[in-house]
Amino acid sequence: MRMKGFTLLEMIITLAIMGVAMMSIVKYKEKEANEARRQIVSNALISEIDGILKFVSDEKVLVGRPGKEQEIINPLYSDTPNKPYTNRTNNKRLEDSLSVNANEIINWGAGKSTRIHFTRKFCISTGTQGKYDFTNDYIPCDEPSVLTNSDFRINRIDFVGKDASIGSAIDRVDFILSYDKLSPDDAFSFTNYVNSLEKAAEKYSITLKDIYVLERSSTGVTGWGLATVAGQPVTLASLAKNLASLDKNKNYGLRLSIDPNSGKFLRADGRVGTDKVCWNIASKMSGPCLTADDTGNNLVLTKGSGANNNEPGLCWDLNTGTSKLCLTQAVGSDSNNNDASLLKLNDDAGNPATLLANVLVEETSLTDAGKKVYRTIPNTIYSAFGNSTENHLVITNPDNYTGNVTTEEGRIELNIQECPVAPDGTTLHPRLTASVSSIVADTRDGQGGYKADFSQLSINRNSGGQLGQLSGTAIQVNQSAGKWYITATMGVFNPIDNSALVYLNPRFLSVNITTWCSTEEQN
Incomplete structure (x- = not known):
């Protein structure tokens, strides 16, 4: 039997198929490698961001001292103008223009000369050193090596201040990320980092929601501005529909804006401290x-x-x-000693x-032991009636008197009190009682006048005139048209001329008036 081999054409076709397959594998592996590289870079970036946010969130920090540690006010919030701690920008709204003042910006691209202010003092043993020897490691001494030659790095950090005062509270931290493009067609390739940034942020419990596209007019940190189309800032979410309107010859980057105090959420694994529950938004202190x-x-x-x-x-x-x-x-203990x-x-x-506060008292009704009532705390005032001349004071025909309590001379007139809200759908009603405070049976003296006057508290005890005999008094409380009306009559016998008189609202009769509100209505 003769063995049959491959023809040259068959070998060429086989090699071509193998080549295409190898190219696909190579491209896939290259894509995987790029994704892995972007994830590593993103993890390092978010780690830096997380360290800065932790530093901003601590209103007090631990610093090393010879032989001991000491807690001090975070230099970010000191009233001493220490740079760069007190650097603040004032672009409150996300749409506001970025600051172009270098004294307001944290130049993160400057390397160690900036990092030393947020790291331990021993990180740099020679040359320029930071002022504080922080006990906590907020960020590593050196920039992570993966970021050193990366195409995506933190270039600048803006602390957006609550106000213009030195060391003011920080409302927002803006991280400006620069992207080094390889060619104009590569201008917007920083979007490839978005998924890996979000994954890294989730691991650190950081929420990324306010992301704006920036463009760079110069190489310095002051050269950044918002990328705009038709006068409107471009966000990462709107970038795709605005690509045609942007100039790919420019250099672009991203701004991650994070509230250092509310940008984190609690995790069951304890990675975010529960002191965030008691954070004061206004002062940025716990x-x-x-x-x-x-x-x-x-x-x-x-x-x-x-x-x-x-x-x-x-x-x-x-x-x-x-x-x-x-x-x-x-x-x-209660009334039963329990x-x-x-x-x-x-x-x-x-x-x-x-x-x-408006205080309600719950108690058992005095007339119904099985009923609960609500009332307010009673309020008591003193007042005297007003009649002092005979034509107003003396009722000439008591048996046929039919006066109107709302218009009687000498009456006591008060506004009806407002009652607070009651629980369980019940209503509180205004209540008032009046009881005798002081009384004297004054009669007309030889000059035809009445001397006693209980509206003058300083002379109550020596204001008696010609005194007669008191036969009784009646006090009446009425409510009408938003007013309380308190009126009284008093019977007096004058032994001088053996006459009996009935007085209306005499000024020598005073009362203690008590007001409150109750679920039991006044009859």
């Missing part, structure tokens, strides 16, 4: 904090790390960083403090 007590079973409102201790606190004083009022639980608890409100010296 406190007050809702934390667990020593038993782990109760929540305690504490002052936060801005105070000298973590005693329970209710109201936070931003100026002193301490709690001025403290609401605490105390042990007590153990009970109550709340105490104390000032910072431990003295009882004042609580300004």
Whole structure:
């Protein structure tokens, strides 16, 4: 049998197929290698960003001292103008123009001369050194080697200040990432880093949402500006539809804008400290904090790390960083001598403090033991009626008197009090009572006048005129058209002339008036 071999054509075709397959494998492996390289670069970039954010988030930092550590105010928030810690930009809105003032910018492209301000002092043993020997390692001493010759690096950092004051709180941190293109067609290839940046950011619990495209007009850190189309800034999300309007001969980059205090979210694995729960947005400092007590079973409102201790606190004083009022639980006993608890409100010296609020008291109805009622705290005032002349004072025909309590002379007239909101769909009604405070049976003297006047508190005890005998008094409370009307009549016998008189709202009759609100309506 004769063996049949391959023809030359068959061998050429086979080699061509193998070549195409090898080219596909090579391109695939090249793509994999590029993706792996971009992920490594992105991990290093986000690690740097995370370290800076941690530094910004610490209002107090630990520094090394001979033989001990010391906690100091973060130099970022010092009122001493130490550069670059107090460098701040003021582009509050994301659409605002970037600063072109070098004194407001953190030049991250300057290398070690900038890093030393955010690393341990021993990182540089010779030459220029940082002022503080930080105990914590926020970022490594040297830039990660993978970033040194990378086409994608942090070029500049902007601390967007809350205001123009030295060491003001930082509202936002902007990281400007520069991209070195190989050719004009490569101008927007930085978008290939987006997925790997997001993956790296997720590992560090950083949320990337405000990403803007930047263009560079010069090589310095002040040469960056927002890339715009038709006057509108270009975001990463809108880049694809705006590519045709951008000049690929320019150099572009990205700006990652992160709130250092709310840009992180809590993780169950504890990688983000729970002190973020008690972060003060206005001051960018922690406190007050809702934390667990020593038993782990109760929540305690504490002052936060801005105070000298973590005693329970209710109201936070931003100026002193301490709690001025403290609401605490105390042990007590009820009317049956059973153990009970109550709340105490104390000032910072431990003295009882004042609580300004509408307070409702829940209690059992006095007329129905099975009913709960709500009422406010009673308020009592003193007042006297006003009639002092005979034509207003004396009722000449008492048996047929039919006066109008809303228009009677000498009446006491008060506004009806406003009642607070009641729970469970119930309504609070205004209540008022009037009881005798002082009374004297004054009669007309020899000159035809009445001397007693209880509206003049300073002379109440020596204001009596010609006194008669009191037979009785009646006080009436009425409510009409948003007013309380209090009126009274008083019977007096004058032994001088054996006459009996009925007085209307005499000024020598005063009352204690008590007002409150109750779920039981006044009849």
